[in-house]
Amino acid sequence: MLFEGLEHIVREQEPMARYTWFRLGGAAEYFAEPTNRTELLQIIEICRTEDIPIRMLGGGSKVLVRDEGVPGVVVRLSAPAFCEITVNDAQITAGGGARLGHLVSTAVRDGLSGLEQLVGIPGTVGGAVRGNVGANHGDIGQYTIQVEVLTRAGDIKTRDRSELRFAYRKTNIDELVLLSATFALEREEPHALAKRMQKLWILQKAAQPDGNFGMGAIFKDSGGSTAASLIEQAGLKGTRVGDAKVNDRHPNFIEVHPGASAQDVIRLIDLLRTRVFEQLGVELEQDVEIW
Numbered sequence: 001m002l003f004e005g006l007e008h009i010v011r012e013q014e015p016m017a018r019y020t021w022f023r024l025g026g027a028a029e030y031f032a033e034p035t036n037r038t039e040l041l042q043i044i045e046i047c048r049t050e051d052i053p054i055r056m057l058g059g060g061s062k063v064l065v066r067d068e069g070v071p072g073v074v075v076r077l078s079a080p081a082f083c084e085i086t087v088n089d090a091q092i093t094a095g096g097g098a099r100l101g102h103l104v105s106t107a108v109r110d111g112l113s114g115l116e117q118l119v120g121i122p123g124t125v126g127g128a129v130r131g132n133v134g135a136n137h138g139d140i141g142q143y144t145i146q147v148e149v150l151t152r153a154g155d156i157k158t159r160d161r162s163e164l165r166f167a168y169r170k171t172n173i174d175e176l177v178l179l180s181a182t183f184a185l186e187r188e189e190p191h192a193l194a195k196r197m198q199k200l201w202i203l204q205k206a207a208q209p210d211g212n213f214g215m216g217a218i219f220k221d222s223g224g225s226t227a228a229s230l231i232e233q234a235g236l237k238g239t240r241v242g243d244a245k246v247n248d249r250h251p252n253f254i255e256v257h258p259g260a261s262a263q264d265v266i267r268l269i270d271l272l273r274t275r276v277f278e279q280l281g282v283e284l285e286q287d288v289e290i291w
């Protein structure tokens with residue numbers, strides 16, 4: 001066995017659909033859920049020496065897994081050791097596997113403002129910092145002052161604010177694992193803050209389709225127009241390929257119906273990109289990652 005001694009945390013041919021928002025796609029060749037940093041380092045070491053591809057999965061809200069599945073190892077930081085959240089004065093440190101929603105609610109409960117703008121965005125802290133998520137004119141990078149990363153060579157490094165760059169849905173954090181991130185926030189009266197978060201939550205819910213799983217946001221907004229408005233202008237609302245369909249009210253979301261395959265979604269994404277370019281001359285930039 002390739003992962004000898006790690007059988008309790010590594011599974012073979014693990015179906016990935018249950019771990020992603022699209023609820024589609026094949027199996028990961030290996031799927032690992034380490035319970036501590038030592039086990040995580042062991043997995044990385046084996047992958048390095050055996051030349052096996054390795055990918056980190058967070059909440060799976062930005063990943064579409066192909067029907068053929070994922071070669072190599074998919075690692076998920078679901079264990080408590082990777083999900084801790086600690087508050088220190090006006091700073092919060094969260095593990096890469098912690099849910100973003102848990103981080104936001106902890107900050108609000110402790111009267112620390114800034115991150116409430118991100119209420120309602122699915123996924124983990126690792127995925128959020130990596131992709132610099134944002135909503136309501138704010139993004140997570142504004143508040144990130146330090147990250148702890150683990151490199152492909154197995155070294156743990158701390159990167160400070162001065163070394164970090166955040167742009168629209170991008171960062172320069174390119175190490176294999178985001179282990180934790182620290183955010184500097186502002187003090188605010190907790191009741192007023194909680195009320196503001198509730199209002200922002202209503203806005204965020206209105207900006208995305210009802211229901212939870214079985215869909216995903218596809219393109220980045222760029223060039224002053226939202227991806228949704230470009231898709232709508234091109235008359236593509238409701239377009240269907242197989243059992244994947246552009247959401248009628250929120251055209252930057254693709255919903256999947258029973259029987260849909262990941263290939264249906266991929267073909268629909270290609271069709272949207274091609275038609276928007278043909279009709280409006282704008283190249284849509286993909287946000288969702290296809291694995």
Ligand SMILES: Cc1cc2nc3c(=O)[nH]c(=O)nc-3n(C[C@H](O)[C@H](O)[C@H](O)COP(=O)(O)OP(=O)(O)OC[C@H]3O[C@@H](n4cnc5c(N)ncnc54)[C@H](O)[C@@H]3O)c2cc1C
Nearest residue numbers: 056058059060061062096123124126127128133134177178
């Ligand atoms: C309904 C819905 C609403 C959304 N609304 C918004 C929104 O308002 N604003 C917005 O910006 N986005 C939004 N998104 C997109 C998505 O939620 C975010 O991009 C989210 O931050 C992805 O986090 P995740 O944990 O799910 O990452 P995943 O989808 O699991 O992974 C995304 C990427 O991050 C990497 N990654 C994850 N964890 C780690 C880690 N610990 N270390 C290193 N790399 C890691 C993965 O390898 C992958 O490359 C929405 C998505 C959905 C489905």
